[in-house]
Amino acid sequence: MNLLARRPAALLFPVMMVLAPVVMLLAGAHAAFAQSPTPWEIGMQPGFSPVKREIIALHDFVLVIITLITIFVAGLLGWVLYRYSAKRNPVPSRNSHNTLIEVLWTVLPVLILVIIAIPSFRLVYFEDRTHDPALTLKVTAHQWYWQYSYPDQGGLDFDSHVVSDDDLKPGQLRLLDVDAPAVLPVGKDIRILATSSDVIHSFFIPSLGVQRYAIPGRTIETWVRIDKPGTYYGECNQICGTGHSIMPIAIKAVPEAEFAEWAKKAKAQQNSQLQPAGARARLAQLQP
Numbered sequence: 001m002n003l004l005a006r007r008p009a010a011l012l013f014p015v016m017m018v019l020a021p022v023v024m025l026l027a028g029a030h031a032a033f034a035q036s037p038t039p040w041e042i043g044m045q046p047g048f049s050p051v052k053r054e055i056i057a058l059h060d061f062v063l064v065i066i067t068l069i070t071i072f073v074a075g076l077l078g079w080v081l082y083r084y085s086a087k088r089n090p091v092p093s094r095n096s097h098n099t100l101i102e103v104l105w106t107v108l109p110v111l112i113l114v115i116i117a118i119p120s121f122r123l124v125y126f127e128d129r130t131h132d133p134a135l136t137l138k139v140t141a142h143q144w145y146w147q148y149s150y151p152d153q154g155g156l157d158f159d160s161h162v163v164s165d166d167d168l169k170p171g172q173l174r175l176l177d178v179d180a181p182a183v184l185p186v187g188k189d190i191r192i193l194a195t196s197s198d199v200i201h202s203f204f205i206p207s208l209g210v211q212r213y214a215i216p217g218r219t220i221e222t223w224v225r226i227d228k229p230g231t232y233y234g235e236c237n238q239i240c241g242t243g244h245s246i247m248p249i250a251i252k253a254v255p256e257a258e259f260a261e262w263a264k265k266a267k268a269q270q271n272s273q274l275q276p277a278g279a280r281a282r283l284a285q286l287q288p
């Protein structure tokens with residue numbers, strides 16, 4: 001007892017250890033889940049879709065191969081510098097050919113490339129399309145904002161603009177938050193069709209493994225299945241003009257029932273509103 005009275009810190013530590021997870025859980029319950037870039041990030045954002053998980057797996061696999069090659073070549077270089085310096089090897093070899101080594105340094109790189117190509121091509125086809133989508137989201141890029149269309153929801157269609165620095169509310173992310181995010185259901189295969197009305201843009205959401213060029217006169221497909229509710233941020237990542245930095249992407253993933261409710265309300269609002277700017281503002285208020 002005496003000991004504890006003299007050293008309150010000894011008691012404080014176990015109490016904090018017990019309380020910390022509870023406090024974190026409570027804080028987490030209030031803070032909405034969101035995926036965005038963080039300062040000093042050097043790795044990729046974590047994945048919240050099957051495609052992104054495959055991208056991370058391929059990246060990790062190739063990283064091992066690259067690391068082994070780099071270590072091997074650096075080691076070889078070091079050995080040659082040491083062993084064949086003019087001091088240690090005053091009379092250089094006059095050989096100009098060695099069939100075995102030449103075959104090896106041709107065949108081995110080819111084999112390594114084939115080993116990388118197989119999972120790489122598999123991934124290209126995996127992210128290409130989904131065969132039985134529950135929903136289609138059509139994305140049209142404009143200088144400098146995104147337009148989202150839902151052909152399965154009675155043609156629901158709205159524009160999504162960046163929130164300007166002056167209008168940012170507490171907790172909103174500068175150059176990432178938008179007035180009307182695209183709302184999508186979680187756990188469903190969603191077909192994404194990207195196109196553009198003016199110049200080449202790119203629809204890019206890192207944590208969902210979505211990246212498709214938006215090209216005028218073309219429609220390019222991909223798909224996504226979002227693991228959990230939350231907001232997933234992305235950006236146009238094709239230099240498209242002076243406003244390139246002010247066309248971020250925000251995807252709000254919600255449970256299916258909530259999505260259906262949102263789509264119905266948003267469509268009703270859209271029908272009752274003739275002024276596009278007003279419709280946009282009212283749609284923004286409807287976001288869950």
Ligand SMILES: [Cu+2]
Nearest residue numbers: 201202236240
């Ligand atoms: Cu762009």
